[in-house]
Structures are given as C-alpha cells and as structure tokens.
Amino acid sequence: MLSLLFKLFVFVHAIHAYNTPPRQVSFAGTNLAGFDFGNKQDGSVVASEIVELTGPSHGTALPVLEQMHHFISQGLNTFRLPVAWQYLVNYQLDGILNATGNFGVYDKLVKGCLDAGAAMCIIDVHNYARWNGHIVGQSGSAADRPENRHLGSLWWQLAAWYKDEKRVAFDIMNEPHDLDVGMWAETVQWAVNSIRNATGSNEHIILVPGTDFCSAGSFTRMSSEALMKIFNLHKYLDHDASGTNFECTTNNIDSTFAPLAKWLRANNRRAMLTETGGGPNAESCLKYLCEQNDFINANADVYLGVVGWGAGGFDPAWVPRYNLTETPIQEGNELCDQELVKKCIVGKFRGVTGSGSYVAP
Template sequence: PFCSLSTAGVNIAGFDFGVLTDGSQTVSKVYPPLSALGGPDGAGQMSHFVKDDNLNIFRLPVGWEYLTNYNIGTFDTTKLANYDQLVQACLSTGATCIVDIHNYARWYGGIIGQGGPSNASLVQLWTQLATKYKDSTNIAFGVMNEPHDLDINMWAGTVQLVVTAIRTAGATSQMILLPGTGYTSAGSFVDNGSGAALSKVKNLDGSITNLIFDVHQYLDYDYSGTHTECVTDNIYSAWQPLATWLRTNKRQALNTETGGGNTASCEQYLCSAINFMNSNTDVFLGYVAWSAGSFDSTYELDLTPTLSGSTWTDTALMKACVAR
C-alpha cells in the first residue's frame, strides 16, 4: 500500500532469542541472523526489504546477557563483534538501524533501578554502545524492550540517566526511543502514566529533539502477539487516543513492534492500522513489524522472506501490509 510515513520496516530477530520477560536469557538459544555465523541471511533480507519493498528502518533486538556473556558490566568482545556484524549490515543498506536491548527493564528478574541491577549498570551499557556508534547518524538507540510491572516515575528517572549518558558520550544527533511500562503498549501508554513520566526526559540542553516515544501494539484477542488471527486494528482503543495525546503534547511516537499471522484477518486489521498511521504522520513516525531475521514459517508472526536462487519471496502479510 502507499505509505507516507517517514519510516517503515521490520525487526531482524535472533540475537534476542532465549530472553524471557523476567529479563533472563539462555544465551545458547541465540540464533544470529547472519549466514557468516551459521544462521539465516539477515543481511540479504535487509537488502531485499530496502530494494524491493521500500522499507527503511530495521530493529535489531539483542539480549543484554548475550552482549556481556552474563557479566552485567562488561561487553564480551566476540559477542559484541557478532552483533556489530548485523548492525553494519543494516547500516550498509542506508536504513535506520535500531539497537534494541531486549530485556524488559530487567536482569534475571530484578528490575533495573528498583531492587535489581543499579541504574549505573544500564548507564554503563549504553555509554559503551553510544561511544561505539556515536558517528553513525543512522543508528537509533532503543533504550529497553517492553518494560513492565514497575514504578513508571522511577523508570523515567532511569531513562533520563540513559539519555544523558548517550548524549554525553557524543551521540548527540541520533534518535533515542523512550519506552513506557505495560510492555510499552500504545493502548495504555497514556493511562498508565508512561506518557506523562517520560515527557519529563530531556536532552542535555533541555530540548526533546529526537526523543521519541516507543510503543508496541498487537492485534490478536489478548494483544500478546502470539496468535495467527487478528481481531482488531486498535484504532479506537489505542491509536486514535494516543494520536490525540501526542498532538496535544507536541510529541511523536514510533511503533517498533506490531504484526500478526499470514492470515486474511491480520491482513485486514494490520493494513487498517497502518493506514491510520499514514493519516497521522505528524505524530507517528512509522512502524517496525515483528518479525523477520531468524524466524521461520513455523513461527506465528513470521515475516522472514524465502530465497530461491537470487529471488526473495515475501510472506503474505509482508506483501499485503508491511511492504510499500
């Protein structure tokens, strides 16, 4: 479909495999979406998505445990280099590349800055990542995937520390994605206080330039993104109220996870949701669908294209709604 949103793309998953919602990760379950590391050809997928589907943003989820090999403070040099191969493959397409720490605001069950690891631990992680990527203007920093069940005002304080650290490290121009609680759901972002709390987060100079709210929304009956059938486009329950709030508060959001099965119901409702975003581009920057990368056709929300010879073939939902 025609798309006027500034960004549209897809998640390239695999480095996040093995992460649970309590923030623990079984690193042996990681399946890098890189043929050089024995996995699927994520680089080829991204190149295809840019060239053939007119997509221009990819989210690259990774587990905190993977990057540090279970040592919370220090990067594992080999594993960081592995992940960086995916980042560089993404950057080489000219797309925006979101570095996403996929840990639910947790490390082995403990909430960051709220009884679990210290805020300083997350600040250290992001200082190192921002230092590494400060000269890459097409990098975006996804502070944390899907925080949940935490004190939102305390969490906003943690996010502020991360933003300050990223900017201080020299990454002054890149987009930073600010996630709320409730799995950063678009439908509860205002009501659960995430919008108000995160509105207080500022850049070093007090501005909000390139500080973008990070929201997710699924379309199945329990909004979990685990079923192949969709039942709603979420316009009246989530997207319309959020658009109104963003407009009133002069802010913008990016939908970094949405999707569904390769089914008629999901084609209907996801296309409808994307069309709504297309009509509200002053407040919505775009969408990043879930997910391609190391998933295959056995996964309910699979968007991974298949390669035959030199020809990539997209899934039904990718063709119908996500590509443009």
C-alpha cells in the first residue's frame, strides 16, 4: 500500500511538473538603433550621422516597422528605442518637444512600436549623463551647463505626451559614467519626480540607471532614496565587457547575475537587462549568451526582462561586419533571424507575456 501511494505521488508530481510552464521573464526583445547614431560618450552628437528610422533619412536599412512586426511574430514583445537628447529638442538645451519637428519623427517610431503590438516600448535618452561634453548637474559654465531642471523638463514633456499609454517605459539615461555618484542620484531623482508629476501616477515603468555604464555593481552604491522602480543594467560577454569583440568569454552568472539576484531579493528590488549580446555566429557567444539568458529566466522573480543589442538602422552592407548585429536577414520575401537571436533570444524568450507585478515598491 505504501509503495502504491509513493508511485501515485510520483505520478501526480510528474504531471504537475509537465504542466507547469518553465519560469520566464515578462519582457524580451531588441534595441532598434538609429536615432542615437552620432551620439558620443561625452554627450555630443554628430547630427549628420543620425538615422531617422521613420523619417526621410532612414537610409538603406531594412524598414524598421517591418523589423518590429517580424520580432513580434517570433514571440518577442519589447523594443528599446534609443534617441539623442539633442535631436528631440532640436539641439536647444531649453528646447520644447515639437510634434511637427524632430520629435514628431521619433514619435512615429514609438507609435509604430505600440501599433505592432509590443508590450513595452522603451524611450531611451542615449546621452551618457551628458549634454555636449558636460555632465548633467555637475559640470560646464553658466551658459552651457546642463542642469537637473533641463533633464527634468525633457522627461516631464515626454511623460506628459505618453501619459495615457502605459506600455511606454522611460529609460532615464543611457550608460552614465565617470561622475559623482551622490550628485547623479539627485539628478535621477529629479527626473523620476518629473515623470511622476507629469503622469500623475506610478503606472509607467521607469528604468533607473546607475553609473559605470550601467554596471551591476553601481546600483548597490546608490543611496536608498535613489532606488526607484526598475534598475537598468547593461552587460556584454566579451573579455572586457565592452561589446566590441566577436568572441564571448563569460556567461556573467557567477560574476554578476547571481550576486545581483541575491542583492535584489534582499532589498526587494528588480532589474532589467536592456543591453546585451555577442557575435551573431560565434560558437562562444551561442554558448555563453544562452547560458546567461537561461539563468535570467530562472530568476525571473528579480529580473524583469532582457533586450538585446541590436537591430534597426544598420546599413545591410555593414551588418555582416558588425559584431553585435541582431538585424534580421532578408531572404526572398522572408526575414530570418541571426543564429544568436534564433537560439538565445527567440529560443529562450519566445512567448513572453508582459504580465505580472513588475513595479517594485
């Protein structure tokens, strides 16, 4: 009798395990670069290099709306939409968003993302915490110093424009670096407050940047007052974590994602990986990126999602030579994914639902 009960227990447990879907993050997709082209790490912009993905100067790139619909059809649900701060405000520090100017062209990209059925469309200000060589709230002369109020004004305007569309997420700043952490925390808080004042709610996801190019360790050094909503993390897999090499050397688990997951749980916080990737056909990257993404899926209680880099406005002639390309390949009338995307992005995140409680207290 005892043996029969044990067998019944094993049988029922096996059925339960079979019917329980594997753990998975809520959001996954790719960056669609172009409006950020020409952005330099000192916060300056070469305007002639910007590719207006939804404008007349989109170049020879595969149409971005076609790329969006392709990735949605593959079961992904998230796009990060990098853009230069200067472009949005017509290169005026005190500039106003103009629906008939540059902002109107970028807005077409955001609307295209929403219309494609994405669960999250991330507005990413891609300026490295700077405006034309000066750190926001920290450097520059009186005439050209970017103040907290300038960044706050930009985010107030963006949040007011998209306040009724809860699928739009706000990525306050791409890869801040080489700055005073305490002062930067105040700048981030200023932007967060501006967004909340504009929307009148806390229903939009805000991606909060740390320092050191959004490295994992920088979050634990920020004060508790600055720990707002979802931490924004970037992590590549090559030997210097720069994302500039074709070969990958690590899955980042022991060095980054395991200790960070422990810290996030202990502090009741969540994070989202919004840049990662590797050589599209390198065996080392196929191995390590898939392992990294398996770990992130297994720890979906603290990791909200993964966004690879990148697709968008890259010239097809250059795409095969770009070590981080996730741009689909045109084969006849069909789009086919890069091997890395097929196995480690779509293969790991197909069917992400965008559901769940994902705003940390």
